[in-house]
Amino acid sequence: MDELYEQLVEQNIVFDGNVIRVENNKVRLPNGKEASREVVYHRGAVCVIAVVDDYMYFVKQFRVAPNETLLEVPAGKIEVDEAPKVTVVKELKEEIGGVCSDVSNVHQFYVSPGFSDELVYLYVAHDVKLEEQALEEDEFLEIEKVHVNDLPALLQSGRVRDAKTIIAIQHVLLNS
Known part of the structure; x- marks a missing residue:
């Protein structure tokens, strides 16, 4: 067994929603003592690098948790x-109308x-063609494109x- 492993002793679900589940669990530490661990469980997410004609595509979207509009892939x-x-x-x-x-x-x-435990899968899209966006009803965002030469700046x-x-930007810079 892994010498750093923490064994789950007691599991307490605090919240179970559509996107996340929150637990306040008791674990046994490697030294035998017990501790509390607050954990957010999430199904995971994806993100995608889309470069078309030397421009990398991003979206600007307001995010409630940080209370600001972010530039994201x-x-x-x-x-x-x-x-x-x-x-x-x-x-x-x-989000960008990409096929x-x-x-x-x-x-x-x-x-x-x-x-x-949220795991994000980063993908690169190949041979992207731009069509019309197909935003969901509750999705409000703007597309922004940046020339790959301007990514370091x-x-x-x-x-x-x-x-x-x-x-994603670092990946593009290391592989271009």
């Missing part, structure tokens, strides 16, 4: 019984493993504060 939560690859193709079309020949998963990362500007978007 197209993204969305994975629905129940939906494969990440299906979700990413759907989100690409919804592609294929997508490739390039990274998977935890957003905040100190308290959440965008990162330096501090305008991008979203981790998945920073990772």
Whole structure:
């Protein structure tokens, strides 16, 4: 057994919603003592890198939790019984009107493993063609495109504060 493993002793569901489940659990530490762990469980999400004619596509969207409008790569939560690859193709079309020949998963990362199991799948869309957006009824966002040569300056500007978007930009910079 992993010498750092914390064994679940007691599980207490605090909230069980449509997007997240919150638990306040008791665990046994490697030294035998017990501790409390607050955990947010999430089905996961996808995000996608879409580069068309040397422009990387982003969306500006108000986010309630940080109470600000963020510049992000197209993204969305994975629905129940939906494969990440299906979700990413759907989100690409919804958010920027992108249709592609294929997508490739390039990274998977935890957003905040100190308290959440949310895993984000980062994809690259291939041969993207732009059509009309297909936003959901409760989705309000604006498309913004940035030339790939301007991505380092965008990162330096501090305008991008979203981790998945920073990772996506870094991927483009390392692979272009």
